[in-house]
Amino acid sequence: MHKKIKFFKYQGAGNDFILIDNRKGFFDRENETLVRDLCERRFGIGADGLMLLQDTKNYDFEMVYYNADGREGTMCGNGGRCIVAFARDLGLIQNKTAFLAVDSEHMADIYGTQVNLGMIDVAQVNRDSDAYVLNTGSPHYIKIVEDLKNFPVYDAGYAIRNNDSYSVNGINVNFVEKEGEGYFLRTFERGVEDETYACGTGATAAAMAMAIHENREGDIEFPIRVMGGQLYISFHKEGNTFTNVFLKGPATFVFDGEI
Incomplete structure (x- = not known):
């Protein structure tokens, strides 16, 4: 039965x-x-x-x-x-x-x-060449690219997730492109081993990385557009420390x- x-x-x-x-x-x-x-x-x-x-x-x-x-x-x-x-x-x-x-x-x-x-506070952001690496509850790799709409997210994400640095524990690989006041984001997720329509910890990590990239300080909110809709990330930033972190969007x- x-x-x-x-x-x-x-x-x-x-x-x-x-x-x-x-x-x-x-x-x-x-x-x-x-x-x-x-x-x-x-x-x-x-x-x-x-x-x-x-x-x-x-x-x-x-x-x-x-x-x-x-x-x-x-x-x-x-x-x-x-x-x-x-x-x-x-x-x-x-x-x-x-x-x-x-x-x-x-x-x-x-x-x-x-x-x-x-979301959890973040106080450590590392670099891997021109990419940012940080943990927002899950580990993320964030890289700025051009023409993200046509970018080979699966192939590039698969290669990074399975390279010598990350193959053992895996990492979520995020590609971002500036869009208006915020960013467009696409993510190759470990565990799914494919691109997903959205990744919340990824959007959070991407917003933090871009705040560093843009030398922003204080209270910040970024709109982050993903394949499946619109997310909003807000936090307080002092140097590489992020507190009062929120991920807002539809459920x-x-x-x-x-x-």
Whole structure:
């Protein structure tokens, strides 16, 4: 007798996720094969990642995030926004929340489909030739390019992610191009091993890198356009230290079902 799993599908700027209410603990956290099968786009539900919403002490809930390859992942910013929308839709929270994720606690507020998610502070930014390398809950490599619309994101991203420096732990590879007041961003994500429509920690990292690149200081907000929509990153910058970091953008319910 196969057990049915109730699932919910959400997307944040085109980054799509399977969400499961695991407060009763029925979903086996160790079952990487099941997670991978559910995320498979042709043979499963299809998603960039899967999240479990779990009970935890002192917080509204805990977010457990898996990449599409079935392995527990590092922080996912768009996933974080989607799980906030999920928690609200479940009636767990109203407009504000404090929840626990793999990298630390996160605060967020939600109004309609817009979620403003607090991200971790960042105090270290490295360089790799002309690229910026930093960790915003997940490790990111950010490089400025021209004609990003036609840029070979998959090939270039794959090569960097699998080079001698990054092949062991992997890295998310971001390509940015100036656009109006902000930037256009495309990302090759490790764990998915392909380009995704959006990457929240990547957009956050890209905004920080560009603030350094432009020698900006103080309170800053950058609009960051991604393949799947529009994100807004805000923070306070002093030198290479970023505090009061927020990732704002849409998080919407798509469909639910049983599998």
